[in-house]
Amino acid sequence: MSKKKYTIADIAYMAGISKGTVDRVIHKRGKVSKKAYEKITRILKEIDYQPNLVARNLKKNKTYTLYVLLPDPEQDPYWAPCVEGINAASREFQSFGVMVEAVFFDPSGTKSFNATCKQVLKQEPDGVVFVPLFYQESLAFAEKCVKKKIGLATFNGSLPEGQAGSFIGQDLHQSGRVAGKLLHQLLGDDKKVAVIHADEAYQNAIHMQEKEKGFRDYYEGLKGNTTIITQTLPHKDIKNVAQSMKHFFAEHPDVSGLFVTTSKGYLLDGALPETHAGIPVVGYDLIEKNIKALESGVIDFLIHQNPRQQAYLGVSYLSEYFAFDKKIPGKKLLPIDIVNSENYIHYLE
Amino acid sequence: MSKKKYTIADIAYMAGISKGTVDRVIHKRGKVSKKAYEKITRILKEIDYQPNLVARNLKKNKTYTLYVLLPDPEQDPYWAPCVEGINAASREFQSFGVMVEAVFFDPSGTKSFNATCKQVLKQEPDGVVFVPLFYQESLAFAEKCVKKKIGLATFNGSLPEGQAGSFIGQDLHQSGRVAGKLLHQLLGDDKKVAVIHADEAYQNAIHMQEKEKGFRDYYEGLKGNTTIITQTLPHKDIKNVAQSMKHFFAEHPDVSGLFVTTSKGYLLDGALPETHAGIPVVGYDLIEKNIKALESGVIDFLIHQNPRQQAYLGVSYLSEYFAFDKKIPGKKLLPIDIVNSENYIHYLE
DNA sequence: CAATTAAGTGTGCTCGACAACATTTCTGCC
């Protein structure tokens, strides 16, 4: 398991040759005779040479700049934990010459996003981690980065396959299935349930649809006979959710479970008509208001997307790539954490 | 946020003094005039000097040896993921001179544990990460380590407070509460439920009791009127669990939910009498047999203790301590992951 | 007052990887 650590000098000695030549072989920069090349290659393989990353990093002595673009946590608390994750990763890698800078944009429109992108590009960073909130704009930005050979990672949303860089997030379709399973566990067979797409100012439409699809897929795979209806709760109605819900349940009195596809599950707190007060609800995201709703019993389960970890990993992947030449994992799917009133505390920190 | 990085040479230049003196100030090894000391200290504070850990590590050029003691995964598959976690951490830190060696012991008695401890101590390691399966023996071992100034971390079980070293694990009492909540969510109020302590060859007694206590605490905090009974399923009976369960339910026909405090929940697969076939069950640990039981619907929820992560963190903490002089966190409680048939996949890997 | 000791300071080498630069060896050609 643990072996002696060999240095380039060791190898040079073993091969009866100088370190310069060994280095040339390792880095494939030619000017080496076939004989020497083969000899060294054989030794390298034999001892399974692992270069000392510490020494390598010290020699390079380069500082890398890394920008993280994400929605302003002040406007949507969902993003607050990301900042913490970014800082944690930043602390970890600053010794290795990686400088991390977080930049916020206004998620309510594309204008701020575009402006921020431009600004970041002007800094000529070595790497960029960003949240691809707006599809077209993100695509354009990613392309520019690739052209400028800027390292790339996205989290909490993906770009189409084949795009360079890393994607860190959750399998949304599967998380819909998890929600389906949870409601099914709470309700049993042959009930009527509703998918609620509650107010998202910006284009979470794709997200929401993916989740709904997973949810429906789960129920379709069962022998049972559950009915699923979909209800959208647009922005203009969130001032009076109680009213909307009253209408909804008047129309669908037999709905016995709700799946809220966004982080707005807390809106149901105090907004469910008496006739349906204790009805099972599954929602998303550990934001403060949702936790309150968990504790008051309005929401039964939350699905945690771990934004902190997503941001942390995004920064870490690029940092390790810069500092240690590690290759960037193409895709990293995080666990779909199921949270209730008794275990949420450990996911906060 | 990101500042220029200063080196000792920079500071020496700024203070108009040599780097030797700066170094003496930083490491407090005296032989410095008051004047020089104050000048340098002021500069250090002013620029918030952070030593280059890479260079430091390179210079020290020491290799640290770290042993991990855990039960043999061949005898209990619960521990298998730990090996993976250990390897992951090992890979990560081998560049920094940390050599990790995993050693297995037979969990069925203290003899093997003691022998392994002795053997490990003989190797004079710099650090030890171990699973304190046997209380008295673990205590003695920990003391010896402290005396020999060996770095210490435990996972999946704790030693009494005040002991040096780190503890990584789960809040077992709270995990019992989580189980209670889950059964409550599935069953509703005023039911009769049972806590099953299913066969553990070795002293998991404390673990099981902690979990039961949490479980009962949860129900006691409710307004409802749930009855809880406890049933032990000893080793000799696991050959015929069906028989035991038949007797159990004959005696307690009104039990409508089960909480299995060990990883042996899968024993119920095919062992529940027809009268109670679909009864809700909450168990522990993502071992293969339990996952099968999850998928077949015998087990509804599993609580995941993330042994992989526990082992990974244990090794990481000590490694960071050796390689970067980071201080070891005293206690790290991992999330209590709730797992059902739809999300278990992400916790495996 | 020279000699000894202590206190404070500076210099230079090491760790391992790496690459620029210097040097040697080989090849072809007149």
Add this chain to the structure above:
DNA sequence: GGCAGAAATGTTGTCGAGCACACTTAATTG
């Protein structure tokens, strides 16, 4: 054979921290 020029190889300095050793003052004593 001699010589240019390419090809191969060797040497050395760098990155930043850290420490042993050498060195310079200042203080003390016979």
